[in-house]
Amino acid sequence: MQQDLPAPTHCATSLDGPQPAERPPIPSIDRLLQSDPLRALVDRHGRVRVRDALRERLDVLRARWASHPASAFDADTLALGLGHALDAAAAPSLRPVANLTGTVLHTNLGRALLPEEAIEAMGRAARTPCNLEFDLQDGERGERDAHVEALVCGLTGAEAALVVNNNAAAVLLVLNTMAARRPVIVSRGELVEIGGQFRVPDIMARAGARLHEVGTTNRTHLSDYEEAIDARTALLMKVHPSNYEIRGFTAAVAVERVAQLARERGLVSYSDLGSGTLADLRAWGLPHEPTVRETLAAGVDLVSFSGDKLLGGPQCGIVAGRATLVARLRRNPLKRALRVDKLTLAALGEVLRLYGDPDRLAARLPTVRLLARPREEMAGVAAVLADALQARLRGSAEVQVVDCASMIGSGALPVAGLRSVGVRIVARGSRRERDRAAVRLLVALRSLPLPIIGRLEDGAVLLDCRCLEDAEPVLLSLAALGGEA
Numbered sequence: 065m066q067q068d069l070p071a072p073t074h075c076a077t078s079l080d081g082p083q084p085a086e087r088p089p090i091p092s093i094d095r096l097l098q099s100d101p102l103r104a105l106v107d108r109h110g111r112v113r114v115r116d117a118l119r120e121r122l123d124v125l126r127a128r129w130a131s132h133p134a135s136a137f138d139a140d141t142l143a144l145g146l147g148h149a150l151d152a153a154a155a156p157s158l159r160p161v162a163n164l165t166g167t168v169l170h171t172n173l174g175r176a177l178l179p180e181e182a183i184e185a186m187g188r189a190a191r192t193p194c195n196l197e198f199d200l201q202d203g204e205r206g207e208r209d210a211h212v213e214a215l216v217c218g219l220t221g222a223e224a225a226l227v228v229n230n231n232a233a234a235v236l237l238v239l240n241t242m243a244a245r246r247p248v249i250v251s252r253g254e255l256v257e258i259g260g261q262f263r264v265p266d267i268m269a270r271a272g273a274r275l276h277e278v279g280t281t282n283r284t285h286l287s288d289y290e291e292a293i294d295a296r297t298a299l300l301m302k303v304h305p306s307n308y309e310i311r312g313f314t315a316a317v318a319v320e321r322v323a324q325l326a327r328e329r330g331l332v333s334y335s336d337l338g339s340g341t342l343a344d345l346r347a348w349g350l351p352h353e354p355t356v357r358e359t360l361a362a363g364v365d366l367v368s369f370s371g372d373k374l375l376g377g378p379q380c381g382i383v384a385g386r387a388t389l390v391a392r393l394r395r396n397p398l399k400r401a402l403r404v405d406k407l408t409l410a411a412l413g414e415v416l417r418l419y420g421d422p423d424r425l426a427a428r429l430p431t432v433r434l435l436a437r438p439r440e441e442m443a444g445v446a447a448v449l450a451d452a453l454q455a456r457l458r459g460s461a462e463v464q465v466v467d468c469a470s471m472i473g474s475g476a477l478p479v480a481g482l483r484s485v486g487v488r489i490v491a492r493g494s495r496r497e498r499d500r501a502a503v504r505l506l507v508a509l510r511s512l513p514l515p516i517i518g519r520l521e522d523g524a525v526l527l528d529c530r531c532l533e534d535a536e537p538v539l540l541s542l543a544a545l546g547g548e549a
């Protein structure tokens with residue numbers, strides 16, 4: 065609500081005070097606010113914001129006129145400047161951008177795009193009261209995760225599941241619940257840093273668990289796990305290496321073997337899958353990633369994974385597995401601190417429901433649709449984009465449609481690139497000039513009304529068209545581009 069505060073009286077009096085002869089008279093703030101050009105601004109931005117901006121602007125004008133005398137005070141010019149400043153301040157900080165990086169699940173660009181069903185469900189949950197923690201049958205308090213638990217169990221074969229704010233929170237909750245002050249055995253080859261301050265050893269320390277590293281960076285054997293187990297050991301943990309791959313002379317212990325060892329020794333086994341997909345990606349010609357169902361079927365007690373990576377849903381972390389263990393996680397007070405809100409649950413429920421119909425998943429879930437996008441479609445968009453860029457850059461650069469490789473992102477299949485089509489823009493001139501021009505063009509593209517985010521490759525700007533489904537807004541935005549390259 066806009067508060068209608070009376071303007072402090074000292075403003076008017078200070079303005080009406082004695083002024084040097086060369087300074088044109090400035091009307092009082094109250095009178096200016098009544099004038100036509102400023103009334104329009106008040107309608108748009110509210111009186112308090114306009115008054116405060118006006119006061120600041122007049123202070124600047126007065127200071128400037130003290131050294132540079134001006135001829136007249138012009139309310140229209142003043143209103144125009146104020147209008148621009150107020151519009152800019154009112155613009156949301158979180159803005160749409162065009163993701164032409166080629167990375168489908170780009171963490172810095174918000175990861176998964178939600179399907180319409182999920183967006184509508186979030187709108188409903190936001191607009192009206194809902195049965196978030198309310199059992200409609202007996203009128204008693206319900207459990208918020210119950211809205212998605214059966215769906216997760218149906219899709220993964222888990223006995224029970226819960227949802228927290230993200231997968232980092234899921235790892236924290238599992239380690240804190242299962243292994244506070246006790247050793248957790250992890251292979252040295254899996255002590256990963258995912259980025260954005262998520263490192264397995266650090267999260268382990270914050271969870272109050274003791275890291276017991278076994279094996280070496282490139283090779284870990286079952287005997288390494290066996291020999292490390294002692295009376296204090298709480299957990300055997302596997303971590304999906306996510307954003308890198310160890311190649312060459314390597315050995316890792318299969319998740320089945322680790323799960324079996326844990327069972328034999330009365331320990332809990334846990335796999336942090338990272339992306340953790342619910343569908344077999346091979347159905348869309350993509351390389352295989354371990355699914356949550358496969359991992360649980362291998363005998364692992366608990367699995368955790370992200371909601372907004374390959375799953376293609378809202379930001380959250382899901383833990384699925386044995387009912388007794390999930391019940392322990394639920395009783396940890398940390399669960400309350402890490403819980404998700406109704407919007408997340410509403411969106412997640414809809415995304416999970418789409419998985420019930422795998423045949424139509426690629427048509428309905430944006431993440432899968434973008435990952436499985438046919439080459440002709442990307443080539444079509446790239447051709448249109450190349451034409452528009454050619455016209456804008458007026459021969460100062462060479463614009464070509466090229467084959468390129470894009471990434472899934474967020475740690476899924478880090479090495480396998482997806483074959484994509486993009487537009488390559490390379491300036492004319494020496495190598496140095498080309499590099500500089502490419503950086504300038506990237507900056508210019510980012511400053512457009514709809515910022516276009518591309519990538520630098522080999523002294524050229526590459527605009528990967530994998531994630532560009534609707535070219536229209538990008539073409540409109542390009543109209544504002546000068547001949548930067």
Ligand SMILES: *Cc1c(COP(=O)(O)O)cnc(C)c1O
Pocket residue numbers: 230231232233235258262303304305306336337338339369370371372380381474475
């Ligand atoms: C991405 C990832 C995480 C963190 O998941 P967020 O949902 O981003 O918090 C944890 N572990 C692994 C292995 C990951 O790949």
